[in-house]
Amino acid sequence: MTVSRRKLLAATAVTSVAGAMGATAMTGEAAAAYGGAGADRSATGGGEATGTDTSGTDAAGTGAAEAAARGDRPRVRTGFDRLAADGYALLSGRRIGIVTNPTGVTPDVRHIVDVMHADKRVDLAAVFGPEHGFRGTAQAGGSEGSYEDPATGLPVHDTYGKSGRALADIFTRSGVDTVVFDIQDVGARFYTYIWTLYDCMVASVLAGKRFVVLDRPNPVTGRAATGPVLDRAQASGVGREPIALAHGMTVAELAALFNAEFVPRAAGRPAELETVPMKGWRRTDFFDATGLPWVPPSPNMPTPDTALVYAGTCLFEGTNLSEGRGTTRPFELLGADGIDRRWAAAITALATDIGLPGVHFREAYFAPTFSKFQGKTIGGVQLHVHDRRAFDPVRTGIALLITAKHTWPGFAWRPDHWIDKLTGTPRVRTMIDAGAGVDEVVGAWQEDLTGFRRMRREYLRYW
Numbered sequence: 001m002t003v004s005r006r007k008l009l010a011a012t013a014v015t016s017v018a019g020a021m022g023a024t025a026m027t028g029e030a031a032a033a034y035g036g037a038g039a040d041r042s043a044t045g046g047g048e049a050t051g052t053d054t055s056g057t058d059a060a061g062t063g064a065a066e067a068a069a070r071g072d073r074p075r076v077r078t079g080f081d082r083l084a085a086d087g088y089a090l091l092s093g094r095r096i097g098i099v100t101n102p103t104g105v106t107p108d109v110r111h112i113v114d115v116m117h118a119d120k121r122v123d124l125a126a127v128f129g130p131e132h133g134f135r136g137t138a139q140a141g142g143s144e145g146s147y148e149d150p151a152t153g154l155p156v157h158d159t160y161g162k163s164g165r166a167l168a169d170i171f172t173r174s175g176v177d178t179v180v181f182d183i184q185d186v187g188a189r190f191y192t193y194i195w196t197l198y199d200c201m202v203a204s205v206l207a208g209k210r211f212v213v214l215d216r217p218n219p220v221t222g223r224a225a226t227g228p229v230l231d232r233a234q235a236s237g238v239g240r241e242p243i244a245l246a247h248g249m250t251v252a253e254l255a256a257l258f259n260a261e262f263v264p265r266a267a268g269r270p271a272e273l274e275t276v277p278m279k280g281w282r283r284t285d286f287f288d289a290t291g292l293p294w295v296p297p298s299p300n301m302p303t304p305d306t307a308l309v310y311a312g313t314c315l316f317e318g319t320n321l322s323e324g325r326g327t328t329r330p331f332e333l334l335g336a337d338g339i340d341r342r343w344a345a346a347i348t349a350l351a352t353d354i355g356l357p358g359v360h361f362r363e364a365y366f367a368p369t370f371s372k373f374q375g376k377t378i379g380g381v382q383l384h385v386h387d388r389r390a391f392d393p394v395r396t397g398i399a400l401l402i403t404a405k406h407t408w409p410g411f412a413w414r415p416d417h418w419i420d421k422l423t424g425t426p427r428v429r430t431m432i433d434a435g436a437g438v439d440e441v442v443g444a445w446q447e448d449l450t451g452f453r454r455m456r457r458e459y460l461r462y463w
Contacts, residue, residue: 076290079214079252079276080104080112080182088121090212090274097126097176099159099200101134101193103184103216103295112182117152126174127156130183130196132298139299139370140325161237163199164266168206179204181251182214184297186307187221189230189245190238190314190422193297197251198240198258205267213275215252219287219294219307220393222248222462227311227394228445229452230424239424244452246311246394249459252277257459283462286388300330309383312397318419318429320412321404322378326368333366334400335380337373339408344381346403354438356399358391360384398428399438 083090084106096116098104104112113134116122127134133144134156143160157170171179179200183193197213204211227245235241241262247254252275259270280290287294287304296302301310306329313331316323324333344363351361364382368374381400385391405411413419413429420426431441 075107076217076278076280076285076292078216078278078292081106082279083214083276084115088116088119090276091122091178091180094123094178094210095176096122096124096178096180097128097157097171097174098124098180098182099128099130099196100180100182101130101132101297103297104182105293105295107292109293109295113149113154114151117154124152124154125176127154128159128170128174128179128200129156131160131192133158133160159196159200164202165206167199167203171203171207171209176209178210178212180212180214181255182216183251184216184295185218185251185254186297186301186310187218187246187248188311188314189227189243189247189424191297191310192237194247194251194254195237195240197255198262201255201258201263201271201273202267205263205269205271209272211255211271211273213252213255213273215250215276215278217278217281217285217287217290217292218248218250219304220246220311221286222250222253222283222460224248225449225453225456226392227449228423228425228428229448234420234424234426236421238421242424242448242452244449244456245424247456248283249456250278250281250462253459253461256461257456260459261455277461281462283460300325302328302330305385306331308385308388308391309393309396312393312395313383313400315397315401315419315422318414318417318422319401319404320372320410320414321380322368322372324366324368325371326374327366329382333364333380333382334404335364335366335373335378336408336410337376337378338410339379339404341379342407343379343404346407347381347400350399350403350438354399356392356396358385358387358389359396360386395438395442398432398441402432402438402441405432 098113100113106112106115113124113127116124127149129144131143134149135144143158146158147156148154149156155174157174159167159170162170181197181200183196185191185193201211225244225246225248229244230239230242232242241258249257255273255275259273263270294304301307310331313323313334316334321334321336324330327333341363344361347361350356351359362382362384365377365379367377417426417429419429423429427444428441431444
């Protein structure tokens with residue numbers, strides 16, 4: 001047990017209902033064992049994405065979905081499903097506010113706000129909307145504002161862009177004593193919902209509120225943490241604290257990590273945290289193995305296939321290339337005006353040379369309907385992942401950046417160096433500018449990544 005864990009257990013009541021509800025969870029020893037040499041191998045040469053499962057080709061959706069259909073194991077039950085099945089006992093006598101968005105649904109796609117509002121056992125008093133809003137209508141960097149929900153009459157408070165005392169004041173004015181979090185994440189550090197989670201945990205301490213996290217799957221598995229670890233000098237709304245770019249954790253696991261490692265530093269003490277884990281989820285599960293419905297967590301995350309590539313291709317938000325926003329395949333299509341077949345040829349050749357398994361690159365042309373190059377036909381590549389267990393999105397993203405820079409004279413980083421916020425360090429940008437190769441760039445973050453993996457092991461709770 002580390003010092004941070006001992007401090008956490010001594011300082012606060014961090015309760016998991018895993019025992020009472022029978023979760024598929026790991027003991028401390030098992031979690032440490034999972035985090036050992038087999039589970040979190042070094043990335044250089046493409047090993048990071050391999051994890052512990054070496055069962056071979058699993059092109060998008062086939063093997064895991066077929067296993068689930070055969071009934072090889074139970075259907076996954078989310079934290080909310082198990083909370084409701086227990087008669088909301090964890091929330092008994094509490095006045096509840098919930099942080100959620102369109103992904104907060106039951107297996108039959110009823111929204112949990114509607115379900116709880118209709119249940120007399122739950123005193124639901126407020127909803128808190130994150131980026132994109134409670135109903136999910138706003139584009140990146142936007143929200144829906146504060147309003148009264150027409151379906152339930154509940155007040156919806158806009159929390160996007162708020163943190164610290166300002167967010168704590170919203171919780172206080174809402175009149176709730178317990179804040180519940182239930183949002184589907186996609187496994188990448190710069191996807192902002194995990195920082196909504198973090199900010200709300202800090203604010204719950206400042207406002208004196210209990211905090212409950214209802215767990216949902218990491219849709220791209222929880223096999224391994226990969227990518228650069230955030231340098232606090234680059235902290236922003238797309239990364240508050242030093243975790244890996246692809247963290248390989250669920251939101252409840254992250255909440256436990258945040259509460260022990262980071263929240264006391266920001267708020268003075270840990271949150272009064274309670275978590276409701278899933279049942280039936282395994283770390284090697286992709287989303288289609290869960291039996292759960294996919295609801296887009298944001299307007300440009302339409303499918304689990306998008307989530308699969310996102311940790312690598314979202315890095316193009318830090319460049320002057322389109323990352324596919326305004327198309328039906330955001331983050332799978334990348335391009336710019338003036339790019340031609342040479343980029344697809346270059347990345348394909350590099351993939352063969354250094355080994356970028358699990359993905360093909362197709363020469364592609366498209367016309368975004370909004371965002372960069374709106375209404376203009378541009379050239380680029382489309383990623384086709386054919387073996388998602390071998391595919392490493394972060395290393396592939398670095399390879400794409402390097403080849404785009406080499407083959408297109410118009411390549412440029414955003415003037416604000418947003419790429420440094422996305423990667424969590426200026427080192428990726430400066431190394432690429434200096435002509436470093438893919439594995440030189442990837443190798444530069446291995447020491448920091450090893451440290452994060454060591455810390456992460458404590459908080460893994462599923463096999």
